[in-house]
Amino acid sequence: xxxxxYNLFFIFFGIFAxxxxxxxxxxxxxxxxxxxxxxxxxxxxxxxxxxxxVVSLKDGSYAIDNICKGTYHLIISHLGCVxxxxxxxxxxxxxxxxxxxxxxxxxxxxxxxxHNSETLQESLNISKEKIEDNLNESLGQLTEKITGVSAFKNxxxxxxxxxxxxxGNRVGILNxxxxxxxxxxxxxxxxxxxxxxxxxxxxxxxxxxVKYPGPNLGGVVLVEPSPIEKEPHLHGRxxxxxxxxxxxxxxxxxxxxxxxxxxxxxxxxxxxxxxxRAPDFYLNNTGYRQQxxxxxxxxxxxxxxxxxxxVSFYNAKIGILRGALSTLPNDLExxxxxxxxxxxxxxxxxxxxxxxxxxxxxxxxxxxxxSIGKGSKIKTSIAYQFNQRxxxxxxxxxxxxxxxxxxxxxxxQIDGIWKKKWNPTFKSEIGxxxxxxxNTNFVTxxxxxxxxxxxxxxxxxxxxxxxxxxxxxxxxxxxxxxxxNVVTNRPQEDVMRFSDVYFNTTYAFGLKxxxxxxxxxxxxxxxxxxxxxxxxxxxxxxxxxxxxERGNRDLVSxxxxxxxxxxxxxxxxxxxxxxxxxxQRFQDYIYLEPSGxxxxxxLQLPFFEYQQTSEAIFTGFDISLGYEISPRWSVNAKGSYLxxxxxxxxxxxxxxxxxxxxxxxxxxxxxxxxxxxxxxxxVSFKLDHNYTFQQKRFPTLENFPEFPxxxxxxxxxxxxxxxxxxFKKSNLRLVLRGNxxxxxxxxxxxxxxxxxxxxxxxxxxxxxxxxxx
Amino acid sequence: MKKxxxxxxxxxxxxxxxxxxxxEKSVPKNVNEEELITNFVLTLTEEGGTDxxxxxxxxDQGLEDGAVNVVQSAPLKANMVYFGVITLxxxxxxxxxEIQDEDDEHQFFFAPTDGISVFYTDMDEDGNPVGLEITIxxxxxxxxxxxxxxxxxxPNKNTDSAKAGILDESVGxxxxxxxxLNITDIDENIAI
Numbered sequence: 007x008x009x010x011x012y013n014l015f016f017i018f019f020g021i022f023a024x025x026x027x028x029x030x031x032x033x034x035x036x037x038x039x040x041x042x043x044x045x046x047x048x049x050x051x052x053x054x055x056x057x058x059x060v061v062s063l064k065d066g067s068y069a070i071d072n073i074c075k076g077t078y079h080l081i082i083s084h085l086g087c088v089x090x091x092x093x094x095x096x097x098x099x100x101x102x103x104x105x106x107x108x109x110x111x112x113x114x115x116x117x118x119x120x121h122n123s124e125t126l127q128e129s130l131n132i133s134k135e136k137i138e139d140n141l142n143e144s145l146g147q148l149t150e151k152i153t154g155v156s157a158f159k160n161x162x163x164x165x166x167x168x169x170x171x172x173x174g175n176r177v178g179i180l181n182x183x184x185x186x187x188x189x190x191x192x193x194x195x196x197x198x199x200x201x202x203x204x205x206x207x208x209x210x211x212x213x214x215x216v217k218y219p220g221p222n223l224g225g226v227v228l229v230e231p232s233p234i235e236k237e238p239h240l241h242g243r244x245x246x247x248x249x250x251x252x253x254x255x256x257x258x259x260x261x262x263x264x265x266x267x268x269x270x271x272x273x274x275x276x277x278x279x280x281x282x283r284a285p286d287f288y289l290n291n292t293g294y295r296q297q298x299x300x301x302x303x304x305x306x307x308x309x310x311x312x313x314x315x316x317v318s319f320y321n322a323k324i325g326i327l328r329g330a331l332s333t334l335p336n337d338l339e340x341x342x343x344x345x346x347x348x349x350x351x352x353x354x355x356x357x358x359x360x361x362x363x364x365x366x367x368x369x370x371x372x373x374x375x376x377s378i379g380k381g382s383k384i385k386t387s388i389a390y391q392f393n394q395r396x397x398x399x400x401x402x403x404x405x406x407x408x409x410x411x412x413x414x415x416x417x418x419q420i421d422g423i424w425k426k427k428w429n430p431t432f433k434s435e436i437g438x439x440x441x442x443x444x445n446t447n448f449v450t451x452x453x454x455x456x457x458x459x460x461x462x463x464x465x466x467x468x469x470x471x472x473x474x475x476x477x478x479x480x481x482x483x484x485x486x487x488x489x490x491n492v493v494t495n496r497p498q499e500d501v502m503r504f505s506d507v508y509f510n511t512t513y514a515f516g517l518k519x520x521x522x523x524x525x526x527x528x529x530x531x532x533x534x535x536x537x538x539x540x541x542x543x544x545x546x547x548x549x550x551x552x553x554x555e556r557g558n559r560d561l562v563s564x565x566x567x568x569x570x571x572x573x574x575x576x577x578x579x580x581x582x583x584x585x586x587x588x589x590q591r592f593q594d595y596i597y598l599e600p601s602g603x604x605x606x607x608x609l610q611l612p613f614f615e616y617q618q619t620s621e622a623i624f625t626g627f628d629i630s631l632g633y634e635i636s637p638r639w640s641v642n643a644k645g646s647y648l649x650x651x652x653x654x655x656x657x658x659x660x661x662x663x664x665x666x667x668x669x670x671x672x673x674x675x676x677x678x679x680x681x682x683x684x685x686x687x688x689v690s691f692k693l694d695h696n697y698t699f700q701q702k703r704f705p706t707l708e709n710f711p712e713f714p715x716x717x718x719x720x721x722x723x724x725x726x727x728x729x730x731x732x733f734k735k736s737n738l739r740l741v742l743r744g745n746x747x748x749x750x751x752x753x754x755x756x757x758x759x760x761x762x763x764x765x766x767x768x769x770x771x772x773x774x775x776x777x778x779x
Numbered sequence: 780m781k782k783x784x785x786x787x788x789x790x791x792x793x794x795x796x797x798x799x800x801x802x803e804k805s806v807p808k809n810v811n812e813e814e815l816i817t818n819f820v821l822t823l824t825e826e827g828g829t830d831x832x833x834x835x836x837x838x839d840q841g842l843e844d845g846a847v848n849v850v851q852s853a854p855l856k857a858n859m860v861y862f863g864v865i866t867l868x869x870x871x872x873x874x875x876x877e878i879q880d881e882d883d884e885h886q887f888f889f890a891p892t893d894g895i896s897v898f899y900t901d902m903d904e905d906g907n908p909v910g911l912e913i914t915i916x917x918x919x920x921x922x923x924x925x926x927x928x929x930x931x932x933x934p935n936k937n938t939d940s941a942k943a944g945i946l947d948e949s950v951g952x953x954x955x956x957x958x959x960l961n962i963t964d965i966d967e968n969i970a971i
């Protein structure tokens with residue numbers, strides 16, 4: 007039946023084309039570089055069905071004539087650019103302007119400066135190609151590549167992004183526009199997101215993204231799929247990786263089609279790893295298994311009404327370093343100075359025993375967009391998330407198979423946004439959200455780390471954008487009301503109920519001045535953030551971080567003011583600079599302080615308590631430099647600097663990421679090369695140097711003098727070779743990468759398992775292949 | 780303009796109609812911390828006799844931080860050999876049985892003051908000591924005396940230290956019980 011339909015489809019088109027006999031149409035346009043806006047010479051434009059091809063001229067223009075009426079695949083390629091494939095219906099003379107994205111961005115080979123039309127906040131993004139090339143990496147590992155972003159780690163498989171020194175509840179993670187639920191459980195819970203289902207990951211480094219729910223004092227990470235292209239043919243990609251460290255493997259596939267009234271896209275990912283290895287020993291029990299599936303549906307119901315449905319499922323089992331749960335009483339100091347973790351074994355294993363986390367996350371969203379004329383658009387959506395989290399520990403009496411933490415969270419989010427373009431100068435946007443989360447513990451016969459609660463949040467925002475000549479400005483505000491109903495029932499305590507209401511406000515101002523290629527930014531924002539449930543009510547063992555954490559019921563809302571200013575400059579044709587400076591001041595800054603040892607029946611654990619300091623300052627800068635020495639050689643350098651100070655106690659803030667610098671040297675073979683009997687395109691080599699300084703600014707911990715000082719500085723060398731080869735009618739892209747090639751032993755300040763003598767991973771060789779069809 | 784107003788009204792309705800925010804969670808079930816060890820009993824029986832000295836330590840919070848109240852039933856005689864048996868429990872569980880079932884994953888470690896010696900008289904399936912049954916010699920006992928008892932889960936029982944009953948860094952594991960028995964009552968008038 008299906009084949010018949012296909013045949014009919016083609017016969018129909020064939021007859022149609024035959025009838026019309028109008029083979030005199032002209033396709034023309036200009037090819038430009040997406041980053042610089044410059045016209046691109048020598049781009050190849052090729053009509054697949056007719057084998058007609060031309061090359062763009064010096065002014066970027068191209069023209070193909072004598073095209074018959076019909077439907078065509080147009081392939082646009084240019085040396086060093088991402089090849090584009092477009093579907094075109096030609097029934098008239100057509101003008102198509104094309105902008106191509108560079109593979110080898112001058113600033114950074116992973117990250118490109120974003121052209122985020124949603125906000126004037128400084129933002130950077132990771133492209134689909136880079137996401138596909140790094141199938142072995144999690145969201146936290148991907149965002150870590152961005153200048154000014156680091157990762158709060160809990161071993162090798164769990165990491166959360168840190169933006170300008172801020173993390174956890176201060177960095178909103180939005181999956182497909184919806185606040186990722188379950189992130190208010192503490193910092194050891196990795197985001198339940200499969201990056202492979204995303205087409206773009208954007209990091210907004212400012213406080214003023216008022217459009218997104220949650221008081222995001224640190225910034226926002228947006229994980230977004232793109233709309234399905236209106237392409238009736240089945241397209242997709244499959245990628246695969248194999249890595250030496252942990253003997254990790256993974257495969258991901260994506261298929262999409264837009265046929266008739268319905269577009270669909272399915273993405274599935276499997277990732278596996280056994281024990282990871284530090285240069286000198288195995289990190290026992292650090293393997294993981296992950297399975298993800300997501301489905302995206304899209305339909306243009308009416309001319310002015312578009313509807314979309316997204317459904318996804320995430321399932322992960324993550325091992326936590328075996329040695330991370332054992333200390334001897336009065337002997338923590340010894341454990342803190344061990345040369346290798348306890349229980350280290352001399353062999354690699356794929357097994358995942360306790361301690362471990364098992365997480366399942368279901369996500370569903372229905373979105374509607376209406377164009378109601380006169381530049382007005384309305385977007386509404388409703389989303390539901392269901393999260394199950396179980397954590398296991400080594401227990402006595404055969405209880406190891408029973409979780410010590412068993413949480414379930416149901417949440418939904420309703421959104422409504424109205425966008426209006428009043429005239430070329432003024433644009434406005436207003437909207438609101440309601441977020442509801444219901445968190446329940448199941449009895450595990452272990453003290454509940456996070457209590458049962460219901461959280462209700464109503465928020466509304468407004469943004470006004472003004473464009474005047476080379477100036478773009480925006481002002482925005484958000485208000486929200488959060489109600490937290492908490493009930494605790496702890497051993498040797500009465501049942502207690504707490505009900506608190508908080509009002510949060512965010513004000514933001516943004517200015518961008520772009521006279522030519524160079525853009526200047528200024529952003530000023532003020533945010534008020536209520537303390538979250540984990541900050542106020544945590545009380546128990548956090549298996550994931552091998553520590554006892556206790557909240558502080560007396561915490562009050564945090565207030566913060568941040569100013570960022572930046573410049574994206576193309577100094578000459580071949581030199582570009584991206585500089586961003588920031589200054590952020592806090593009132594009532596909330597932090598987790600190591601406060602001594604906690605004796606509990608499990609063991610003696612480091613004890614962490616939420617504290618608040620009346621004044622804190624975070625200030626620093628991020629810089630990236632790009633220099634194209636010649637068409638073949640390029641150099642990129644980057645660095646970030648942060649100074650974080652607790653002003654009221656006159657000492658450094660704990661857990662401020664260490665400063666770091668890095669440089670990449672790249673060499674491009676401009677010509678296709680023959681290798682293994684195939685012609686390889688876009689072949690390049692890169693050498694990556696990264697140096698992280700020691701964080702010497704560390705507070706005096708009066709209650710916990712044994713807590714180890716931040717580890718020493720370290721240098722990590724990486725290298726990669728990549729290239730593309732036509733494979734049947736598809737494109738095969740191969741990347742061979744080496745991380746920590748010198749196999750240096752080092753520890754990272756912000757990996758909480760460093761307390762248990764966990765070194766970072768040693769050398770890792772990764773082969774990643776992506777087949778796009 | 781009318782249209783816009785209507786729209787806004789629609790949005791607002793959608794937004795606030797969602798639900799009331801007075802939902803309260805029902806009271807969660809009590810947590811019965813099963814793995815907590817709340818009762819520790821060391822029963823010492825004289826060699827060749829029936830006289831017993833019983834040390835009892837109890838705490839609802841669990842016996843893990845050493846400093847707990849200890850009750851001693853009778854004076855401990857100097858120059859005596861005792862056979863000792865340890866029993867552990869909490870409100871619902873017989874913890875001793877759990878340890879017997881997993882004796883290859885557990886070991887007691889004893890740290891007495893000078894003049895007291897402790898020997899293991901039981902072993903697990905691998906022939907390594909456990910410590911639920913011990914022998915104590917009080918030949919050189921001097922007041923004030925004390926005996927520290929630790930129960931370690933998942934120690935490395937194959938190390939020389941563990942076999943000798945010495946808790947050091949080669950042994951590792953996690954401590955589930957830590958009791959300081961202050962031997963307050965000593966009968967030193969026993970002739971050899």
